[in-house]
Amino acid sequence: MSTRADAVRPGAVIGWRPRLARRTAALVTIGLVALAVALVAGVALGNVYVAPADTIALVTHRLLGWPVEVTWPASAETIIWELRLPRVLTAMITGVGLALAGAAFQGLLRNPLADPFVLGTASGAALGAALALVVPVQFALLGFGLVHVSAFAGAVLAVAVVYRLSRLGELNSLTSVLLTGYAVGSLLAAGLALTMYLSGSHLRQIFFYLLGSFSLSSWPQLAVGLPIIAVGSGVILTRARALNALLLGEETAAHLGLDVRRERLVLLGAATLITAAAVAMSGLIGFVGLVIPHLVRLLVGPNARLLLPLSALFGASFMAFADLFARMPGELPVGIITAIVGAPFFLYLLRRYRSGYAL
Amino acid sequence: MSGADLELRDVRLAYGRRDVLRGVDLHLAAGERVALLGENGAGKTSLLRCISGLARRHAGVVLLDGQPLEEYGRAHLARRIGVVPGQTSVAFPLPVEQLVALGRIPHEHPLRGPRQADREAVATAIERVGIGHLVGRDVRELSLGERQLAVLAMSIAQQAQLLLLDEPTVHLDLRHQVEVMELLGRLAVEDGVTVLAVLHDVALAAHYFDRVALLHDGRLVADGPPDEVLTTARVRQVYGVSAEFAELVRRRVGGGTGG
């Protein structure tokens, strides 16, 4: 390569770099602040009023083990430590996982409408959960019952079926993958409808599972769900280069040195694992996996090295806030809040996308 | 940096029962520029896929700098061979400079990301191709010609030693066709990059390339200077056009030499 570097300073020709760097830094700051606020607000606020002094006292007592005199009521401690704290943390980790899974599916399938549930995960999990609810078998292990295990299995199986049917392992048309996912999802949804019809008194439970809720979050549940989602999220975060390579399609990605088949499998596996765990813990919560990556992409572009961490960051605080708004008035299913916020926002994004954008 | 030496020996490829390549022998020395011509379905794209490593189930040998392709790791191969696609589809808004930056992926560390050298290569590529004025714009908004230049810049940023181009001038207006061809010329001359370009425009190929390889029905029927390869008879045989038309092409071809 001829040495024309003396005539070119990267920043000079490409004026975008400092601007993007500044914007990224600003977004990281905002994201971290939002996360902190979400954590504090999520613990301090809720259906029941707990005096801030009590909250602070008991949290520091629990966390740091300071020998403070117990001045707060036992019910406050239960509410803050057993109900709110695991709930906020579950919401955050779910937000991280779904946002990353959404970004991974969008990049993998090269489709802006992809979200974590695009390959039939939602219907598979819902059907698994519904079946578990109507089956008269009870078991509970570490805060997980038959419903959770069944939902997890349903989600994973649905994707496995789609994978096999569309032969995703080979370099095949992505449209056929999406259509297969849609078809399998529809089939499972039909099964779900039938189960709901025959479910009798369980109908309400199934229905609220479909809308998603963090109301049953607990420490034991988090102890199982968090590692799964964390591992899956970690894997996706290391796949930034692969997702970038896939921006122009799989052939170009192969030409850029990517082992496309392996990356497909890794991304698909990690995203599915995350989604299955999230759905098993809290039901179907839509829009987060769809909207957050788009929002971040709008602000910093499709470079996965920025897109993924920022999506994770904003996914966490978005979900925590959504849960807060869901539980303040009563106990609305959080999926309703994410839909109310996410749907109009998505429409707005579509309009922006049509006209493109300039960084 | 100089070009790669490419050699194909008796390369055969079949899709199912259909023979696409029936024993192709081709040699490009480092820094050579060759245009690959032939009718639709002759096997040009398949030949490129054998060289780029996408079509792995071919018989025969492909040697890059004397070593069989199979012995190169995927990433290593990507650092030596750059493939310029003729058509690109982008699902998301993609700024031009990020498209060019994709060319650095074979050189990037998976976790640490691009370094100063990578950023410089991108900037250099953008300036060489002359698309600095397009920086910041969404690739999907560009004209096809501008987009092709951006893709070419991506391959330049890749700093490959062998450039494979599959019909890079399709959909381009005359001005951009010329720009692309001249750019290829400069790359070969200044950087010594080996270039193999599949072209459909016979006259364009004849004008800009010193050497033309004619593929017909899975075999190389001719390989040499344009006026020697593109005889009336050959053009008739390969493209199946009438004698008068072939003569027309012949006259246009004969009117110029490689640039």
Next chain:
Amino acid sequence: MDASHTQAPRPQPVRGFSIALLAAALLVGCAVQPPAEPAPTPANLAAWPRTLTDDEGTTIELAEPPERVISLSPANTEIAFALGAGDRLVGGTDFDDYPSEAAALPDVATFTGVLLEQAVALEPDLVLAAGNNFTPPDDIERMRELGLTVLVVYAETVDEVLSDIALVGQALGADEQAADILSGMQARLAEVQAAVESVPERPRVFYQIGSVPEIYAPAPDSFIADMVALGGGEPITTTDPAVFSISVERLVELDPEVIVLGDAAYGVCPAEVRTRPGWESMTAVQADALRPVDDVIITRPGPRLAEGLAALALAIHPTLDLQPPTDGAVLCAEGSLAR
């Protein structure tokens, strides 16, 4: 009040006493009762602590009479008030409607489930939940994990409703009051039984649970089907215990002689039913045997159930020799027979 109920099971004599009392209440009916306690404080202290088994088979242990009680179903709320423990209720549901004081209770359960933070914050000694998924089982489990004492009641038959009232009475230490209620209900039930048996007809009765968007009928062997049978009718049911809707064709084929409008409280009155296409062929429509009822007293497994049965019996046999119910709303001004 500290809600620690994790004590070793108490010796048998206490259990025996409770069972004896229960037996007395159910079997003796209007017979002699133990002398009424003059003071309003619940129960004889020697009877505590108590070990009870709820309707799901879970063992509940109560060290002393609960002072703070939460009800998670309107039926349980009614039972608690009827047992004289209304002043001990600290939380209810957002659809408690009887007695009128119940609506003022803080809401702990809504349609979506239990507000766990509210439940915990109210520091209850006892939570009265409803089985068969009325209170979400996950919420019940979570409350128990958080250290609350939860008693789950669920009745599938009229007799089970009575034993549930006794159970709640035991749990609240209101055994005498429970016995009073039960004897009254038993008497009324016997009255209805006698009146019904004196009439030879057993008309085919379709109890309409709902009609939007489909027609909802009682499932075979369901609570409502049992009530209809006790009320002197032959219940028309769906085809399967898991199915709750019935097609119009099937209804026409089965040809009810009486249609009891269980959804009258939601605005479905005889006038509307008469105009439904295909219904005019039914005997009940032709004979104008369309009887609106207050479904609350008929279906709610609480202390007003006996009156509900009376109302249902009168809806099925309007000329029955029976005192009209003292509870329940009057619905659909025209043609109402549930006086």
